[in-house]
Amino acid sequence: MSSKLLRIAAHEAENLTEVSLREDFELLKHKLKPPFPLTIPSPEEYLQLNRAILFGLLTEPQLAKTHSTHLHAIVTDGYGFFVSLVLKLVTESYPKLLEPVRVQLIWVTSKLVDVSATGVDNLLISLLRQIVGGDFSDVNLWLAMEMLKVLLGHWDWLLGEPLLLTSALFTYLRLLADHYRLSGHPKLEKLKRMEIDFCVKVLREHFNLCLQIGRDLIRLLQDLFNIPEFRSIWKDLLLNPDEFRVPGFSDITHLYHLRTKSxxxxxxxxxxxxxxxxxxxxxxxxxxxxxxxxxxxxxxxxxxxxxxxxxxxxxxxxxxxxxxxxxxxxxxxxxxxxxxxxxxxxxxxxxxxxxxxxxxxxxxxxxxxxxxxxxxxxxxxxxxxxxxxxxxxxxxxxxxxxxxxxxxxxxxxxxxxxxxxxxxxxxxxxxxxxxxxxxxxxxxxxxxxxxxxxxxxxxxxxxxxxxxxxxxxxxxxxxxxxxxxxxxxRSQLSLSKELKTPASTREEGLKNKVIDTYSCVLDSPLSNCSTVVKSSESQDDIIFNLVQNLGESIKQSYKVGLQTLDKILVLFANLGSEMLDIAFRCDSVLTVEALACRITDAFKLQNYKMFSPLDSPSIDSNFDDEIESATAVVIRNYIFSQNERMQKMILFWLENDCPVGARLLSYASRLAYEVNLMGCTMDPIDTNNSVDLSGPEISLLKCHVDEYVSFRSSVQKGSLDAPVSISTVNGGLVTSLVEDAFSAYRCYLVFSQNILHKEEDGALGKLLFSDLKSCCGWIRKRLKSLFCSTFSYLSDLSTGEEDIIQLLVEQLDHVDVVGMQFDLGLKKFFMFGLDSNIISHLVKSSLSWGFVEQQKLWLLMRSEFAVSKLQVNKVVLDFFSSGVLDPKVHSIAAGGLLMLCSCCAPTPELVGTMISLPNGIFQDFAATVLASWAVSNAMMLFDSLANCLEKANNKNEDVAHINSGGMRINHSSILKLLSFLNKEGMRSISFPNKEFVSIPEIRAIVTAASVAQESG
Missing domain, CATH: 1.25.10 (Leucine-rich Repeat Variant)
Incomplete structure (x- = not known):
């Protein structure tokens, strides 16, 4: 039975909580509609009614008001048991709840708050825990927004629940630190505004309650120092603690000494x-x-x-x-x-x-x-x-x-x-x-x-x-x-004495100076330790001088120019966060856009265009743009650091219509291609197998590994990672570097999608398809590897995607298709997945493709489905029930399905589908498949056939009364199978738990059943 509350996979058992709710709902369904009985339910009936009403509230939104009225009418325990049921469902199963059920759950929670139900504060805290930090999915942001609406909509009630109030403050202060780092997300902007207003309101009006959080309140607030509203709060915490009107709170030290409860x-x-x-x-x-x-x-x-x-x-x-x-x-x-x-x-x-x-x-x-x-x-x-x-x-x-x-x-x-x-x-x-x-x-x-x-x-x-x-x-x-x-x-200790003087005696300029001073101190521990150590007040000048001399370095030698660029990017990406306010001046070269422009202009003078397509004409035919170019240096530094400033820098080139995504994807896929040539184990945990990087066919991989070792060495001091040297390079590290490259590309997709405000065309799958299409025009030699690595490392964005699969069969020749068949047969990756609805849609869409493309598609599908657990019977049924079949249009698809079914095992489900297919344009389809199974897997075929006929006979030994519960069996397919067996010299068939039955006898029974079915 399909679940009405939860997403449950085929291999998972039913959820016991849902079973309990559903059974009571079905048992008392007749009592859940007005007029409601006036009798007082027994204790057991009361518990059953609570469970039934909750199931109705969550699965019947159109009757929610009726169920809510019924609940209010019967409640005798302050809603305690009902709330405990909701709390159990949230705690155990919230991530699996269906989307409509989640919507109803929030509505029910709001109604429980309206009546001040017993334990509803714990329910709200449990829901707050389900908001995941760092998760910018629509579902997660929706929950954060809805919980804020519930809290703000019941403000007066919330003030009477100090634990819930402080728990909500703790949650949204922490979430806001993540949300504020991401800009340009339309849905996020409204949420951030609400979060700021809520947190500031609580801190300003009820700071006495906020002290219950303890010292971790300081840890959370320091992450928000750059938000103007919180900068003002910091100012009062340090200079004017009396503003919070809390007796006994005269200095931030008081908060330092309050331990945060678990x-x-x-x-x-x-x-x-x-x-x-x-x-x-x-x-x-x-x-x-x-x-x-x-x-x-x-x-x-x-x-x-x-x-x-x-x-x-x-x-x-x-x-x-x-x-x-x-x-x-x-x-x-x-x-x-x-x-x-x-x-x-x-x-x-x-x-x-x-x-x-x-x-x-x-x-x-x-x-x-x-x-x-x-x-x-x-x-x-x-x-x-x-x-x-x-x-x-x-x-x-x-x-x-x-x-x-x-x-x-x-x-x-x-x-x-x-x-x-x-x-x-x-x-x-x-x-x-x-x-x-x-x-x-x-x-x-x-x-x-x-x-x-x-x-x-x-x-x-x-x-x-x-x-x-x-x-x-x-x-x-x-x-x-x-x-x-x-x-x-500087002079912080001397300034601290001024903090103790009355606020009225200080000049406003001194206040601002102290606040700016303290902000630097707060920012300091939020930087990487090695970054703090390496930064100095002149680091931005070092980068500035390097950029100023970049043009001269390029003129001296292109190689020297690349080395200078690499130094600039490493310093820029690892510039300490305590230096940002100093470094990122309006007139500074250290703004992202200004630095990107300087780099672009410096190399443009040498007739090199940053992030140009790989098929652009090159002055030197031996020049490898993915290895020895400024673009390659930028790509490698972005992959190694995945730094936010590096992301903004490559976005600069994207906004200037450069194929940044395609270049990143091409680079990552080439790494995967060269790793495959080496035969490295695809297990990043394997640290024992050494690798040889000397071959000319793996030139990019060798360069990438060398640059990685150099990069790690440059940031090794104070780093948490173990030392890396060229002597420690092994297969595990190499394959891990490939994974990192695709991870960087994925981050780029998310970053570009959010920043560029793309909507329909901004879906990650669409962006990936666009980059793949560009790459197909550049790299004919390793097209197969491009698609294989995409399905391997970006499977969630590519598996079952119609546009990507169509592009693949259009671009790959038969040699590459056969190679992909080998990979699919060995389960190195999946192209189509296990969703029969998606595959059926793909099959129908492919009918408009060219004949050659359709043939390639079916070769690939056959290879994958032969070793997967896809329910092929659903695909067959969808195909033959799609409408009027045209042999001129559908012949390749029918042939592909024929090959696919023939190589699959004759399970009862698939055999049942075959013997139920109606006669039509391809009326011999089912009989042909059955005949192929009779040769390749006779015992399983006859077992499945007997199973199907037994079910169709509805446990009646008289085959003349065959009726499959509404499914009409096409007896002609079975008769054609019997004729085939007769020609093969087979005189009888052994069915499970039965003696051998002669084929003429079976033919007579099936013929009689066919006549009976037609007449009945």
Whole structure:
């Protein structure tokens, strides 16, 4: 039975909650229409009525008001049981709810709020948890919008529910940080405005309730500092705390010392995420965690912005999941290891820095009387256990922690130093680690880091003098820690004294100076650690000078010009976020558009056009534009960094009508083509098989790997990744680089779709088709690889897409089609998928294609469906029920179906379809298929045939009364099969659980049944 509430796959069992609701609805359906009975239901009947009414409310929107009235009439428990049913459905099954059911669910929730139903606050909190961070899908944005409407529409009631009010504030502050980064999305603009208004209203009017959130309120607000309304709130938090009219709140330090309760940190991960993480941390043993981690990443980090979930997950693991001693002492995977993996999953600088801040946030203000040591345990264990194998992890985490100590809030640095020092002391005293000797004695760590460690926790000084002797240490330094602060952060400590003077005595200019100063401090920890370290107040000047000399570098040597361009892009993409306000001046070369223009003009003077089509004439026939051009340098840097500024830069060329997407797709597909030539294993986890990059046929791949190694080396200091060198390159890394290239292309599609405001033609599949079409005009040699890699790496955008499949059969010759048949037969990818409706539509559309294209289509379909689980019978039925068949138009499709059916197994469903096809233009179709099965798979055919006839006979032994419950059996197909068997010398057929039956006997019975069916 198809579900009316949930999307349930064919392999999934029915949902027990839905079964319970549906059964009671069917049982009491006659009682759910007026006039309602006046009798008082028994306790059991009352529960059944609640379940029945809920099912009716969710599946019969046209009767929703009637069901709602009925519910109000019978309720005796303040709606407690009814709300518990809705809450159970939301918690267990919300992601699977059908779209109309979700709409009704929000309507029902709003009505429950109207009557102040018992427990409705918990229902609203559960719905808030279902809004996924970093998810910009219409369904997710719709839920965020609808929940805001419910909350704002019941404002007075909401003020009486402080936990719900603060939970909603926490949720929308966090969502707004993601939403505000994305501009140009029409639906998002209205939502962002509503989110800003709601959060500001709560913060301004009810700050006393907001304090319940604790110190994580600061962590959320700092992500919103660039929004004018929140900048004003920051100004009052620092300068005029009396504006919030909260007795006892006189300084932001008060908020620092309030621990955030775990219930708030649970808000930003869905129940499904929570379940999977808790399973991972309570049942999965060391050595078995990789496949679970890979599944989790595919499930929850698949979108271009979904990695912003990582800081939320780390806060949850640190503060909301505290395993018992049995787990800690067992061989179950530990929290620190999962956090280390999550940090490795960060690709963007601001996400990586936010993730580190989430790990160390409680360290900064730790108070043993208030805070739980389990909140800071993962940080120290991750640093200690990363030595010696992953010492880079230890180095960057310690470096980041001390940068927080120095820069997070300079005016209150003493508070932070005390917090971190107490954290170290508590961890040692409680036995989490025996001492800090493991860190201090590590020769791979910088001596400056060790000195800072000793200075912030003096108790570790004993025995450290010998360790810190420069003669015993490698020649490494941490000079960035001693660099002067950027101009905006100077004299911060002196300015902090001015904060304590009455507001009326300060000049407005001083206020603005303090606010600008603090904004720089807040931005600092949100940058990648290595970025903060490498930035200086003159970095924008360095880039400016390089750009100014770009033209001269190109004149000196084209190769030197490319090297200069590469340096510019690496510096520009990794420019620290604390430098952005300084660097991105209106007159600066560091604006994205200005830099792109400079690059374009510099190479144009040398007769090179950026992002020109690959079929453009070239001065040098040996020039390979995908390897040794400025465009290739830009593409590689975009793939390696996937930086937001790099995205905006390539958008500049897109807006100037350059085929940017086609160039990116061509580049990625060529990488896949050359990897295939090498025969590398397509498993990015495989790190053992070495590769040989010396062959001339893999020139782009060799260049890409070399540039990747160079890129990683340039950002290695302070990075979380393990060192990469050309000697460590293996098949796993190479194939992973190909995946990254297609991932970058996918991000480009999303980015261009959102920014360019495309509507119908802006669907990702349409954009992909446009780029594929352009590539087909350029790269005739590797067209097959272009389509194969598209179906492999962009399957969700290409599988079953009619335009792409038609383009394929038009462009590929028969040799390439045969090659694709081999790939489909080995399940390397899928072209058509398993949706029979999509395939039937494709078959009907293909009838207007050329004969050659149709033949190629059916060859490919046959190869895929021979090894897939598609229900071919539905495709056959759709074809033969499409109307009047024309042998001149439909002959190739009929022949293709004939080959397809003949190579499929004769299942009862497919055999039943065959014997029910009516006579028509292709009246021998069914008999031919049956005959082919009689030769290739006779036993299964006769088993299925007997099964079908038994059902058609409706369990009546008299075959003359065959009636298939409305399906008319075409007995002539069976008779033709019998004639074929007779000619083959087969005199009888063995049916299951029966003796052999002679063919003349079967013929007589079937003929009689045919006459009876025609007369009846």
């Amino acid at each position: 219930r708030y940190l649970l808000l930003r991960i869905t129940p499904e995420m929570e379940t999977q993480l808790r399973f991972l941390l309570t049942h999965v043993r060391w050595g078995s965690q990789k496949r679970y981690q890979a599944w989790f990443a595919r499930k929850f980090f698949c979108g271009p912005e979904r990695e912003t979930l990582i800081p939320d997950l780390i806060r949850f693991i640190c503060c909301a999941h505290h395993p018992p001693n049995e787990i800690i002492q067992s061989n179950i995977i530990q929290r620190w290891a999962i956090i280390g993996w999550l940090l490795k999953c960060c690709r963007k600088n601001h996400v990586e820095a936010n993730a580190k801040l989430a790990l160390f946030f409680d360290w900064l203000f730790f108070d043993e009387r208030v805070d739980n040591i389990m909140n800071i345990e993962p940080g120290i264990l991750l640093m200690v256990n990363s030595i010696p194998k992953y010492v880079d992890m230890t180095h960057t985490l310690l470096e980041f922690l001390f940068l927080l100590v120095d820069n997070y809030d300079v005016a209150r640095k003493d508070v932070i130093v005390r917090g971190v020092s107490i954290a170290f002391g508590t961890l040692i005293r409680k036995g989490v680690v025996h001492s800090l000797d493991t860190l201090i004695s590590c020769n791979a760590l910088s001596p400056l880091l060790k000195e800072r460690l000793v200075s912030i926790f003096p108790s570790s000084k004993s025995g450290a003098s010998k360790v810190l002797n420069p003669a015993c240490l490698p020649h490494c330094s941490l000079s960035p820690l001693t660099l002067p602060s950027p101009p905006n952060t």
